[in-house]
Each structure stands twice: as structure tokens, then as C-alpha cells.
Amino acid sequence: MKQPSDQYKKTNYSRKSFLSDTVKLAGGISLLSVNNFAMAATAGASLKEYTVQEIMDLILKEVPGAPFKETVDTLKSGSGDQKVTGIVTTMFATIDVIHAAVKRNANFIIAHEPTFYNHTDNKTQVKDNTIVEQKAALLAKHSITVWRFHDYCHALQPDAISYGVAKNSGWLPYYKQSEKLLELPAIKFAALIQHLKKSLGIAHVRVIGDPQQNCQRIALLPGAWGGDRQMAAVLQDKPDVLIIGEASEWETVEFIRDGRLLGSKTALVVLGHSVSEEPGMEWVAQWLQPMLPGIPITHIASGDPFTWM
Structure with missing residues (x-):
């Protein structure tokens, strides 16, 4: 995780709950009640198709101060107009995660960290980067849209990443x-x-x-x-x-x-x-499920990149 953008660090967000129906945790933090939200979201609602942009807009409604003028949370592949067949949340949109998404017929990956190996996902930061080219081609081949969910993820109240880690711990x-x-x-x-x-x-x-x-x-x-x-x-x-x-x-x-x-x-x-932030993206998948009835949502851990000898 790179340090949050200046917009995120400087904005003094007022503490609010994700929804009006909340629960109080020890110490007074207001947090989304997934069960209550599920009841509210599905009551009288019919299942519908969503585009990538529609899902992004739903998420941003829950983020204090969004949309940010400056953020790294942009699309790294694909299009906001694409109809979503399934969502995968993860830390890194690795090659393994991309293949796993394809097997699940999920064409929208929400990744916390960069896809192309630098904070702004600048594909030309290293000249003639064949790894970047092959990864971009793989995403295009399977019509997969990748959205980075970093600054907005940390701007949620409370921070979705630290909350997920505290929850799993x-x-x-x-x-x-x-x-x-x-x-x-x-x-x-x-x-x-x-x-x-x-x-x-x-x-x-x-x-x-x-x-x-x-x-x-x-x-x-x-x-x-x-x-x-x-x-x-x-x-x-x-x-x-x-x-x-x-x-x-x-x-x-x-x-x-x-x-x-x-x-x-x-x-x-x-x-x-x-592995330290993965629990937060796991929780994001749980948080999204009642918001998007009918859309298959899965968390796929990108895992530890190291093999310990």
C-alpha cells in the first residue's frame, strides 16, 4: 500500500455510518450491519444487471468526500460501460487471480493495489516492459475490467482494511x-x-x-x-x-x-x-454482496508472493 493521496490525508471526514441502520461497536464506532443492509437492499428489489460504472457509483456513495479530485483509484483495464457478470475482490490482480476470475465468469476485478507494478499504473514507466504488455493483453483477451480500490477503501469509516484485519484477528x-x-x-x-x-x-x-x-x-x-x-x-x-x-x-x-x-x-x-491487508478486501466482498443482489461476488486472495526456504 502506498501512502494515501493528499486528498485522503487532508480531508477531515465526519464519522458516519455506511447506512442508516448500524450497530455500535465497543468504543462507539459506527459500522455497517451486513445483515440489516441485506434486508433493506433486497426488500422489494428486483434483480438487475449492473455496469462497472454503476457499481463504482454505488460504492462511492458510501465513501465520505467522494469522488476525490486526485486518486489512484481508476480503471486499469476494460470499460465502465461493461455489463458485470461477476466480481472478484483481491489485493493484487495477479495472473493467477485473473485466471481464477475467468473460471468464475467474473469480468470485474476490484483490486486494492496496482496492477502494473507502480503506484499510478504507468505502463511506460519501464520501457518495453513485456510483462506489462502480456498482462494487459490477457485482461483484454478475457474482457476483464480492473478497478483499483485503494484511496476510497481507506477513506471508508472506519478504514475497511484495518477493520477487516481486526475482525479476522x-x-x-x-x-x-x-x-x-x-x-x-x-x-x-x-x-x-x-x-x-x-x-x-x-x-x-x-x-x-x-x-x-x-x-x-x-x-x-x-x-x-x-x-x-x-x-x-x-x-x-x-x-x-x-x-x-x-x-x-x-x-x-x-x-x-x-x-x-x-x-x-x-x-x-x-x-x-x-497478507496483511487481504482481510480487508475479504471484508469488502462481504460488504458488497447485499448491495448487489444477483451479482456473484467472490474474494480471491492473491497470497504471499514469497516461498520460504
Whole structure:
């Protein structure tokens, strides 16, 4: 995840619920009740066909301040006029995800991250990029539209990505006023690591810290917030553990290592970028289903790109 656009960072969104029928979570956060929404959406509604643009417009109605003047959330392939046969949500529209969408007769992929290997999906950033050309051709061959859902995803109230991670981790009761700071019952660092691996389905994580230290105050920053914001969270919130998706090893990682040698107690867990945000896109699929009756919606995890030797 690149850092959110300036529009997203600067706008002071008022907290509102996704719909008028909401539930209150611990700490007072208003959040969409999927069951209640399903009842409201389907009551008296007839199934209909949707175009890509119609679905995008429905989603943007739920995003405070949308549409943004500047955003990377644009179509990366296909057309807004295309009739949608099925939707796939994912982190990355990888070649495997594209083939899986084709098998499901799904022609609309909603991906959180870039399709063409840079933040703005500039296909000419690297000259004569044959991988980009082949991927674009594959999408065109199967008439698949890809929409990036990044800035708008993080602008939802609360942030859909961090909410999905907290939900899958079983931490919603502790997901309070701050969407990145959680106060958990005391747990050993080693036990916390095992809980994250099991609840998020992650085989391996990288850590810095004492396995026996007690952890309660958790800074949850899935994805790639950037070194400045990761370090600022440590200095401002003073968490026992900083949980991130990825970091530049010469920035946050060295900051944590030196900090501990100078007396800081903050430990670090690096989950991996894709797997750290995937629960959010999984939740987006659940959120969309009652909005679009009759449209098959599936989450396909793009998965960890690494093989651990």
C-alpha cells in the first residue's frame, strides 16, 4: 500500500455510518450491519444487471468526500460501460487471480493495489516492459475490467482494511476510537505472534522483540504506511508492539532495533504486505454482496508472493 493521496490525508471526514441502520461497536464506532443492509437492499428489489460504472457509483456513495479530485483509484483495464457478470475482490490482480476470475465468469476485478507494478499504473514507466504488455493483453483477451480500490477503501469509516484485519484477528472489541491503536488484554509477545499467524493464515512473519515481554498496547498498521508514519506511530502512541505489512529495512526496522537498544520496549511484527491487508478486501466482498443482489461476488486472495526456504 502506498501512502494515501493528499486528498485522503487532508480531508477531515465526519464519522458516519455506511447506512442508516448500524450497530455500535465497543468504543462507539459506527459500522455497517451486513445483515440489516441485506434486508433493506433486497426488500422489494428486483434483480438487475449492473455496469462497472454503476457499481463504482454505488460504492462511492458510501465513501465520505467522494469522488476525490486526485486518486489512484481508476480503471486499469476494460470499460465502465461493461455489463458485470461477476466480481472478484483481491489485493493484487495477479495472473493467477485473473485466471481464477475467468473460471468464475467474473469480468470485474476490484483490486486494492496496482496492477502494473507502480503506484499510478504507468505502463511506460519501464520501457518495453513485456510483462506489462502480456498482462494487459490477457485482461483484454478475457474482457476483464480492473478497478483499483485503494484511496476510497481507506477513506471508508472506519478504514475497511484495518477493520477487516481486526475482525479476522478477533480484535473488534478492542477496535475503539483510534483505528490503528488497540488495547488488548496482556499477552506474551510469542503468543501474540502465534495468534496473528493462525488468525490471519500467515505461515511466517519477521519480528524484533523479546518473546516473553508482555504486550497490551498494539499499533496496527497493515500494508505499507511508509517509514515516517510508522516511526511517528511509535513515538506518539508508544505501543508495546508495532504490527505492519512491510517496511524499508533501512528505515523503520533499524529505528526499532536501535530504539530497543536505547531502552524502548516497542517490538515489531512484519506480516508481509499482501497478507496483511487481504482481510480487508475479504471484508469488502462481504460488504458488497447485499448491495448487489444477483451479482456473484467472490474474494480471491492473491497470497504471499514469497516461498520460504
